[in-house]
Amino acid sequence: MVLASGLRPDSESRPDSESRSAPVVRLSQLNRYFQLGDQTVKALDGVDLVIETGDYLSVMGPSGSGKSTLLNVLGLLDRPTSGDYFLNGRLTTGLSESELAHHRQIAIGFVFQSYHLIPRLSARGNMELPLVLAGWSPAQRRQRVDEMLDRLQLSARADHLPRQLSGGQRQRVAIGRAVMLKPSILLADEPTGNLDTHSGAEVVRILEELNQEGITLVVVTHDQALGARAARQLRMVDGRIVMDQRVDSGAT
Amino acid sequence: MRFPDALAFALQVIRRQRFRTAMVMLALIIGVSAVNLLTGLGEGARRYVVGEFSSLGKNTLIVLPGKTETKGGMPPLVGEAPRDLTLGDGLALLRIPGMQSVAPLIIGMAELSSGGRVRDSLILGSTSEFFRIRQLKVKLGKALPDQDWDLAAPVAVIGTQLKKELFGTSSALGKWVRADQRRFRVIGILESKGVALGHNLDEVMLIPIASAQTLFNQAGLFRIFADVMHERQIPAVRQRMLEVVKARHDGVEDITVITQDSVLAGFNRILRLLTVAVGGIAAISLGVAGVLIMNIMLISVSQRTSEIGLLKALGATQSTIRNLFLGEALLLALLGAFAGTVISELLLALGRLSFESMPLQTPLWARLASVSLALGTAVIFAWIPSVRASRLAPVEALGSGQGV
Known part of the structure; x- marks a missing residue:
């Protein structure tokens, strides 16, 4: 199956090597229009984009430039008005709602500015949610979540509710949740937007670490400093990609 | 999930x-x-x-004066009849094969007095058979005497509540109770049974049927209770009862015979x-x-x-x-x-x-x-x-x- 071979990032493959496998993302002439009254807003206007496995992208641009729409489309949360979107070589336009849900589950991880943790669930409960939805058994879940809590240095906070955690801890829980099922692409929308400098740096460090392990990382941000860390920097204006620049060595 | x-x-x-x-x-x-x-x-x-109604017993039939023409539904509880149901009818019913016992019933109100205490009470006139058919027991003394129906003996069996109201805590057996112009000697006190069939039997006085006829100056019966020997005989006996009374009432079928079943079903x-x-x-x-x-x-x-x-x-x-x-x-x-x-x-x-x-x-x-x-x-x-x-x-x- 195309799905099975394409969705798990192969740990052996080097990000920069020309592999035979399809790129994680290929957008071709992608449009996303919104109707506001009698005016059509072109949030995405003929976007062509290829993201290779292991890429580290930042997307910057002014408000309303289409960054968030791009992220939503990449995350299969929003459907393009026209154009093609290949995820791991497979055309996603025209898939049913439940097929899209399946792809979101196994191939995509989200990190939001406002964390989007469920307030009544503990850190552990929030982190294991993707595994619960995927039907893992409690024993399997416990092992996987324990590993992740340990890695994110949250073991001591496992049973705390989100309101008992600091912003940085909350975002770490959210990241743990996003990568729980080892997605091929991690989409982060202003991941440090609500954090102080120190917590923000910690979150960025974790994201970049995950990227080095082979997870493709896309960060949408207003923060020039954060955007400048990425190996590949996109700039969007009025729904178009106006700059696509590779920097030799992203700051690590 | x-x-x-x-x-x-x-x-x-x-x-x-x-x-x-x-x-x-x-x-x-x-x-x-x-x-x-x-x-x-x-x-x-x-x-x-x-x-x-189950306290009536499975084998009991009730004869009411008057006839309902419609089939089904509730039997008439108050009947209007051109001809009275008489003691003679009751005795004739008793001769039907398969009939075990028959108890006539007259009901009336009377003012009872004893030793200065006065009370209005329900009077039931019947026979000794009535105790058996209605499963009444006497707590003290004895039931109505087993004698000819037309013997108006001046005796009475009273309910516990009535006894308390007329005699207080003192003994009632052998004392006299005045009902209108007549006197009855208390020979028994009923065991408390509570409300049954709409009458609180704790508050009634039972007297022989002939005494009730003279007390109320009324020959017609209110009901006749009839017990058959076996439940399976009920349809045949019921038919025979209708025929017997019809023959005695100038060929007019003017009574209703109900069974416990029909009342219950309704x-x-x-x-x-x-x-x-x-x-x-x-x-x-x-x-x-x-x-x-x-x-x-x-x-x-x-x-x-x-x-x-x-x-x-x-x-x-x-x-x-x-x-x-x-x-x-x-x-x-x-x-x-x-x-x-x-x-x-x-x-x-x-x-x-x-x-x-x-x-x-x-x-x-x-x-x-x-x-x-x-x-x-x-x-x-x-x-x-x-x-x-x-x-x-x-x-x-x-x-x-x-x-x-």
């Missing part, structure tokens, strides 16, 4: 949103208890009436219908509870929009989200129905303690119906909110409200 996980998820929500949970459960408790209590009352009344049907009717009315409150469930679930969906968006982003399908919300409503309904059932059972048990003669009990069908109605209502009314939740566009859902 595995079933226990979905259950745990719904339980989490229910535990955290206490006020909402309390409101829904309250509505369901009221609905379920209303159905259970009202049907319990109806069933209690039915059993009470059935029990009363009351049974009416009271069952009544029980179903009040149960149905009470079920409306479950419908109202359903509307509340719908509103509360709609509010819940709009409050948890961002959670729904998140679940979708994490790969939950539409059906998963719909089932999560439906399951939550179903779980609430289950808890509410359970609590409502327990509460109504407790109230009915309390009622049974207070009114010992009323066998208050919710029939099984009503218990099952109230619980399944509660569950059904929850699913039906939670359906629209749940589907609405499942169809939320993930982008908009995530955008609304700030997560924690």
